[in-house]
Amino acid sequence: MSSDIAQPTTATGHARQYGDRALQTLLSANRALLRAEQVNALYQEMCRIIVETGGYAMAWIGIARHDPGRSVDAVAHYGDRDGYLRDLRISWADVANGRGPTGTAIRTESVQINHDFECNPRMEPWRERARSHGYRSSLSIPLRDERAVFGALTLYAREPDAFDGAELELLNQLAEDLSHGVRHLRLRQEHAHNARLLRRSLFATIEALTVALEKKDPFTAGHQRRVSRLSARIARELGVSDFDIEGIRIAAQLHDVGMIQVPSELLVKTGPLTPDDYDLIRRHARAGFDILEPIDFPWPVAEMVHQHHERIDGGGYPRGLRGERILLGARIIAVADTAVAMNTAKPYRETPGPDATLQALRDGRGTAYDPAVVDACLHLLRDLREAA
Incomplete structure (x- = not known):
């Protein structure tokens, strides 16, 4: 810790007053740290x-830049109504404008106490400026991250000898807490940034899989997207959380991805499908699971895809699951898939149309399909053009 040659002359009776204001400042600062987002x-x-809480005249935070001049940027300040920092060029290099409290605190990684601008010969370059703003003493505390000092917190007081004893200890603690808070926020922001990159990569993968399937089976182009939109709307109608809706939407967009492994000639076959044809097509649910299972989704996407042809009475495939053993997302996709598929032309059949779709959903309610999911879908599809 560095102190100028002018020694404190204030009465010791002021020490408690200064310590109390520093303590209140520290308490308020820690509450702010708990609420901080940026x-x-x-x-x-x-x-x-x-x-405002500590009663100091002005405070500012300077960040050390690693440019040729080793400049210090004032990224925040308060109390500087008269522009003390305006046009002030501060460096943390060992040059004339880097030998003030802030630059020295950063360069030497040590606390710099200026007891009195009027008596401290090192403050001569800034004395007149400080006098015109009513500042008599200052304190600069380095801010550290896990690697090195990255900046400084500088405070000004209107009385000399304002920073000493218990007050100095508490203000040092404040700066340390601030440094910890900044490290925590930076890590959080880095994780959020990485999560956004992962999300973009994930959606790019989903889009690539969707496009690949649509190129293989042009008759169902857009089918998965429409099932995805309707599934999300049904889930929202049922009161599913936004987080889980996102997982259902993704699973619905990928529900037929296993069709990539079905022979192309079967997908575009114009005649009736044989039992062997149906057997090959039914394998797409398991194939989709195998494709998606290695991807680390935050939802059971692969399992929803695996189950989307299961039926609550156990009459579905590939495992004959019943009732609640079928994930809600899969039960939603099953209904949305039926509603959309029955309004989409196939090479081997005509489009059944809206009335037939409504009737199929009603007939399957409670047997093939979850009753609550069917009710939500019917409520949304009064006009079945939304499923087209």
Whole structure:
């Protein structure tokens, strides 16, 4: 810790007053840390608390840049109504404009106490500016991350000898807490950024799989997207959480991805399908599971795809699951798939049409399909053009 040659002259009776204001500042600062969401907003809030709660004249935070001049950027300040920082060029290099408290704190990684601008010979370059703003003393505390000092917190007081004893210890703790808070927020933001990149990559993969299937089977182009949209709407109608709706939407968009492994000539066959043809097509549910299971989705996407042809009475495939053993997402996709498929032309049949679709859903209610899911779908599809 560095201190200028001008020694404290304030009465010791002021020590408790200074310590109390520093303690209140520290408590308020820690409450702000708990609420913080963004680094820059935290910097600004800390400066505000230091001035409004602590009663200090001004506070600012400077970040060390690694440019040729090793400049210090003021990223937040409070109490500087008269522009003390305006046009002030500060460096953390060992040059004339880097030998003030802030630059020295960063460069030497040590606390810099200026007891009195009027008496401290090192403050001569800034004395007149400080005098015109009513500042008598200052304190600069380095801010550290896990690697090195990345900036400094600088405070100004209107009285000399304002930073000493218990007050200095508490303000050092505040700066340390701020540093920890910044590290935590940066890690959180880095994780959020990585999550966004992963999400974009995931959706690109989903889109690529969808396009690949549509190219293989042009008769069902757009089918998976329409099933996805309707499934999400049914899930929302049932009160499913936004998080789980997203998983259902993704599973629905990929529900027929296993068709990639079905021979192309079968997908475009214009005549009636044989029992062997149906057997090959039914394998797509398991094939889809095998394709998607290695992908680390935050939802059971592969299992929903695996189950989307199961029926609540046990009459579905590939495993003959019943009732609640079938995931809700799969039960939703089953109904949406039926509603959309019956309004889509196939090479081997005409489109049954809206009335037949409604009747098929009603007939399957409680046997093939979950009654609540059917009711939600029928409510949404008064006009079956939404499923087309």
